[in-house]
Amino acid sequence: MPKQLINLTVNGSPYEVAVEPRWTLLEMVREELRFSGSKEGCGTGDCGACSMILRGPQDGRGRLITSCLMLAAQAEGCEVTTIEGLATNGRLHPVQQAFIDTGGVQCGFCTPGMIMASKALLDRNPSPTLEEVREGLAGNLCRCTGYAKIYEAVMHASKAGK
């Protein structure tokens, strides 16, 4: 199948990638760019394991997306952030640190998506209530069912950011 060249930014670096029309953004980021932090759980938009933050050329703040549902070609000109793009200068992002500190990580499969969803939530609502945290993470499933610790991590990160 003929490939199409697209230009996008991933985790702060520009890329030009030849993509097949059927490739999802998740496939491209994992298989071509080798950022394997985002996971494929369901492939149908139901689990949130593939969550990334995407900012289009016209967008202000980035928005949370399920990258298994987006075609790679649709990311032309966009800025994509994955879990690998959160740490700065070797320091974990406060949300990442909070997940560690509160024991919000069990097997870790859902964790990258949970952290991206948590970051997106705190970016738009820096002081969420517990109920708002639950709602903000409603699209992310944890097979280990460690939700209490995950919610605690987000509340912890929220307080740390004040």
Ligand code: FES
């Ligand atoms: S893998 Fe994308 S939502 Fe489950």
Ligand code: FES
């Ligand atoms: S920590 Fe195992 S799926 Fe969430």
